[in-house]
Amino acid sequence: MTDETARPDAAGAPISAEDDGSVERALRVGLDEFELSAEDEALLDTHDALLGDEARHGPLPVVAVVGRPNVGKSSLVNRILRRREAVVEDVPGVTRDRVSYEGEWGGRRFTIVDTGGWESHATGIHLRVAEQAEIAIELADVVMFVVDATVGATDDDEAVVKLLRKSGKPVVLIANKVDDQRGEADATALWNLGLGEPWPVSALHGRGSGDALDAVLEVLPQVSAHGAYAQGGPRRVALIGRPNVGKSSLLNKLAGAERVVVDTVAGTTRDPVDELVELGGKTWRFVDTAGIRRRVHQTRGADFYASLRTHTALEKAEVAVVLIDAEQPIAEQDIRVVQQVIEAGRALVIAYNKWDLLDEERRYYLEREIEKELVQVPWAPRVNLSARTGRHLDRLVPALETALESWDTRIPTGRLNAFLGEVVAAHPHPVRGGKQPRILFATQASTRPPRFVIFASGFIEAGYRRFLERRLREQFGFDGTPIEVSVRVREKRRR
Numbered sequence: 001m002t003d004e005t006a007r008p009d010a011a012g013a014p015i016s017a018e019d020d021g022s023v024e025r026a027l028r029v030g031l032d033e034f035e036l037s038a039e040d041e042a043l044l045d046t047h048d049a050l051l052g053d054e055a056r057h058g059p060l061p062v063v064a065v066v067g068r069p070n071v072g073k074s075s076l077v078n079r080i081l082r083r084r085e086a087v088v089e090d091v092p093g094v095t096r097d098r099v100s101y102e103g104e105w106g107g108r109r110f111t112i113v114d115t116g117g118w119e120s121h122a123t124g125i126h127l128r129v130a131e132q133a134e135i136a137i138e139l140a141d142v143v144m145f146v147v148d149a150t151v152g153a154t155d156d157d158e159a160v161v162k163l164l165r166k167s168g169k170p171v172v173l174i175a176n177k178v179d180d181q182r183g184e185a186d187a188t189a190l191w192n193l194g195l196g197e198p199w200p201v202s203a204l205h206g207r208g209s210g211d212a213l214d215a216v217l218e219v220l221p222q223v224s225a226h227g228a229y230a231q232g233g234p235r236r237v238a239l240i241g242r243p244n245v246g247k248s249s250l251l252n253k254l255a256g257a258e259r260v261v262v263d264t265v266a267g268t269t270r271d272p273v274d275e276l277v278e279l280g281g282k283t284w285r286f287v288d289t290a291g292i293r294r295r296v297h298q299t300r301g302a303d304f305y306a307s308l309r310t311h312t313a314l315e316k317a318e319v320a321v322v323l324i325d326a327e328q329p330i331a332e333q334d335i336r337v338v339q340q341v342i343e344a345g346r347a348l349v350i351a352y353n354k355w356d357l358l359d360e361e362r363r364y365y366l367e368r369e370i371e372k373e374l375v376q377v378p379w380a381p382r383v384n385l386s387a388r389t390g391r392h393l394d395r396l397v398p399a400l401e402t403a404l405e406s407w408d409t410r411i412p413t414g415r416l417n418a419f420l421g422e423v424v425a426a427h428p429h430p431v432r433g434g435k436q437p438r439i440l441f442a443t444q445a446s447t448r449p450p451r452f453v454i455f456a457s458g459f460i461e462a463g464y465r466r467f468l469e470r471r472l473r474e475q476f477g478f479d480g481t482p483i484e485v486s487v488r489v490r491e492k493r494r495r
Contacts, residue, residue, distance in 0.1 A: 062113060063141070063143075064115060064144070066137060067146035071146045071177075073115065081101055100113045106213070106217055116133055139316070147174065173190060173196060175187035176203050187200035199211060236285045237284055238320045238346075239288050239289060242337060246323055247288050250353065254393065275287075287316075311340075314341065321396070326354050326366055329369060330366075338350070348377065349403050350380045352384045352385070357386075380403075399480070402479050403479065403480025406477055429464050430464070437457050437458030438456065441454075449482050451486070456489055457489070459487075
């Protein structure tokens with residue numbers, strides 16, 4: 001009698017769930033000989049429960065910490081986490097990207113996002129920092145707005161207040177650097193910002209941080225409504241690409257109406273446009289976005305804000321359809337857009353538009369360009385279509401479903417380790433300096449996208465990591481999703 005949960009192994013023989021468990025337990029015993037951090041133990045013991053918890057209840061609510069440079073945002077994040085995670089220096093501008101951590105207070109778990117300092121007249125790299133802070137506000141459920149109480153409200157603080165009011169998100173105003181009773185008068189002056197009660201806090205010493213967190217919990221939802229992706233509802237698809245590749249035309253054709261202004265002038269679309277579309281017997285939420293012109297820190301004015309909203313739309317999406325103009329040679333901008341989707345960790349489908357206008361010669365050269373320029377993403381499903389005529393639009397649904405299924409795929413730990421054991425036995429890591437690193441244990445830390453953590457006895461070279469990623473794709477598919485493979489080197493316990 002065959003077990004219903006049995007799955008084939010690398011050689012094609014069925015593996016039952018019971019076998020998965022026994023392989024995992026046997027390898028975990030061997031791992032006990034090595035020095036593991038508390039973080040390692042937490043990953044090994046709780047990742048299955050956390051994944052199941054998120055699948056049942058949805059993603060954790062998101063708290064964004066924003067403010068101008070050097071007001072103590074990262075210090076506050078460290079205080080909330082009760083450990084030094086965020087980099088802190090007494091110099092403005094240390095934090096540049098959005099960095100998220102999992103926090104807990106009063107029995108409630110949430111995601112807390114540290115951001116770079118927001119400045120209204122930023123240029124160069126500081127413009128990129130401001131963009132990341134604005135995306136964090138857009139994707140948050142609650143915002144902690146940090147102001148330096150010793151300095152008081154500045155023009156930049158006033159500009160952030162306008163941004164926060166426009167977002168409509170609940171805001172908890174933090175008056176930081178109130179180290180003693182005398183500083184509370186400075187905090188009181190911040191009532192003038194019109195954001196309600198300022199909570200006096202000393203992120204450095206912990207004074208008042210508990211009361212501020214209690215205020216956050218009062219307005220924090222149980223499940224994120226604005227996170228990178230909320231469970232349930234129509235799957236969210238972002239249409240992205242460089243200007244004038246036909247994104248708006250495709251949305252109009254899918255919607256069956258002139259939903260978006262279409263013009264031969266590149267850059268007609270400025271704001272993301274949402275549309276619910278019935279396709280392949282399902283409802284999808286498609287989002288048309290502004291064309292990504294050039295590197296964001298070189299963008300100005302309306303183009304900068306259009307680019308910012310495109311980034312936000314991508315972060316809210318689950319899968320991105322990157323449109324490429326098949327009539328034109330594949331450009332560096334096309335490659336950059338694809339890379340942006342991978343960095344955002346979204347499922348990916350590549351659609352070659354204007355296919356009906358291609359002659360045999362152009363099709364030949366396009367295939368050569370794809371082999372050369374997009375060699376890093378052979379795993380992305382490809383659709384050749386025409387947004388103008390609607391040709392082959394029916395092929396979009398199977399490609400989207402394949403990419404999303406891969407994005408959600410979870411490989412049982414026992415099966416993953418059995419497979420890696422066979423791969424390493426057949427193709428061991430090269431010996432370097434008289435030593436050969438050994439793979440001790442592997443686990444899938446998360447899905448959306450699939451992230452794998454490998455515990456090893458020594459450094460695993462980048463080339464061998466790429467080899468393991470290729471073999472993972474050959475065995476388990478993962479068509480249409482980026483996958484991440486990270487390695488943790490651990491030494492044997494001292495006797």
